[in-house]
Amino acid sequence: MIALGTGGIKPCVSSFGADQFDDTDPAERAKKGSFFNWFYFCINIGAFISGTIIVISKPGGSPLTRVCQVVIAAFHKWHIDVPHDTSLLYEVDGQTSAIEGSRKLEHTDELRFLDRAATISSADLKSESFTDPWKLCTVTQVEELKILIRMFPIWATTIIFSAVYAQNSSMFIEQGMVLDKRIGSFNIPPASLSTFDVISVMVWVPLYDRILVPIARKFTGREKGFSELQRMGIGLVLSIFAMVSAALVELKRLEIAMSEGLIHEKTAVPMSILWQIPQYFLVGAAEVFTCIGQVEFFYDQAPDAMRSLCSAFALVTVSLGSYISSIILTVVSYFTTQGGDPGWIPDNLNEGHLDRFFWLIAGISFVNLIVYIGCSIRYKYKKASRLNFM
Structure with missing residues (x-):
């Protein structure tokens, strides 16, 4: 029922909002593009709030509160040396952690300065502040923050993918x-033509699950x-190919426009729109690899009690990607129109170089891919204790 309700509301709201703008007015058209950005922004802010602020009422408290407790406890103990024997760090007895609904996390040697939050000081022993998480945190609580920090570079490098995906509803x-x-x-x-993006997803999901995975x-x-990291990386590669495909289509379009003498005419060129299908299809394939891989990665790697938070952060990349796309477009328009030039993306695209914009996005995506590979190689998967029910 929730799925049906969401499916009925979202397309109606976006269409209703977009219908308020006059397509014949250039200023209104620009504002309509801004509307879609804010529409996506609000959707994902709502998802973010549901996964962060609302979970304060959940048993075990807010994940953000626990993060703050670790930072403050570690800061207060900045002068205390962390013991070499990690068994001396504070942790509750038993198989389950002090955080309700969360397994214990094994200690890792990364970000050792945060271990101060779990270091038992002489002041802790005297005041018996073992029950005050603002002064003394468990190893599991410290490891939660370490996991978030380790996941951050992976999260950040998926934002550019969302910028590529944003081209579906803008430059494409x-x-x-x-x-x-x-x-x-x-x-x-x-x-x-964005339908081919959806068709691509429908084709690639069973293809991936039934054929690629067994192979x-x-x-x-x-x-x-x-x-999950390999899957997301494959999606990032496919997103680069999508931009290359779009650039090649635009190069051919401009070549036809020149040969037909249509450079200074604001009109369509005699080249079928169906040539856009490959770029939409590649974006859809990239979605199957990157987006689904991202959801799975943030679920599996998130601490047990922080899965809602991490899933919310994953959704925020969609909003940030849309805004990065808008920022790149604004910067490109500003610098390429200096000196009276029409720029890469003028009102008459026959006079512009939209292909260069696609090449730019492809280049940024390639650099992002290199950074992603480096972060993936260095990433260490979480180690959670296994509960014994026997």
């Missing part, structure tokens, strides 16, 4: 507007075929 549509939209006697609305399992020995 602008490109489609100046392509031949006629298929026989029927005109294809440029925005409708990969034989080579990697992993039950899932690929690790």
Whole structure:
């Protein structure tokens, strides 16, 4: 029922909001693009709030509160040396942690300065402040923060993917507007080609699950075929190919516009809009690898009591990606229109170089991929204790 309700509300709200803008007015068109940015922003802020602020009422307290407790306790004990024997760090007895619904986490040697929060000082022994988490935290609580810090670079490097995905509803549509939209006697609305993104997801999900995973399992020995990080990396590669495909289509379009003498005419060129299908299809394939891999990664690697928080952070990348795309577009427009030049993305795309914008996004994505690979190689998976029910 929730899925049906969400499916009915979201498309109606976005369409209703967009219908308030006049497509014939350039200023209104610009504001409509801003509306979609804020619409996505609000959706993901709502998801973020549901996974952070609302969970304060959950048993075990807010994850953000526990993070603050570790930081404050470690800061208060900045002058205390962390014992070399990690068994001397504070942890509750038994198999379960002090955090309700969370398994104990094994101690790691990274970010040792945070271990001060779990170091039992002479003042703790005298005041018996073992029950005050603002003064003394458990090893599990400290490890929760360490996991969040380790996950941050992976999270940050997925934002650029969302910037690529944002082209589905922005520059891809602008490109489609100046392509031949006629298929026989029927005109294809440029925005409708995003359907091929959805079709691609529908094709790639069963293909990945039933064919790619069994094949990969034989080579990697992993039950899932690929690790979450490998899966996300493949998606980032596919997103680069999507931008390259869009750039090549635009190069060909501009070549036809020049040969037909349409450079200074604001009109569509005689090149079928169906040439955009590969770029939409590649974005859809990238979604299956990166987005699903991201959801799985943040669920599996998040501390047991912080899964809602981490899932909320994963959704925030969509909003940030949309805004980074807008910022890049604004910067490109500013610098490429200096000296009276029409710029890369003028009102008449036949006079511009939209291909260079796509190449720029591809280049940024490639650099991001290199950073992601480096972060993935250095990433250490969490180690949680196993509960014994026997």
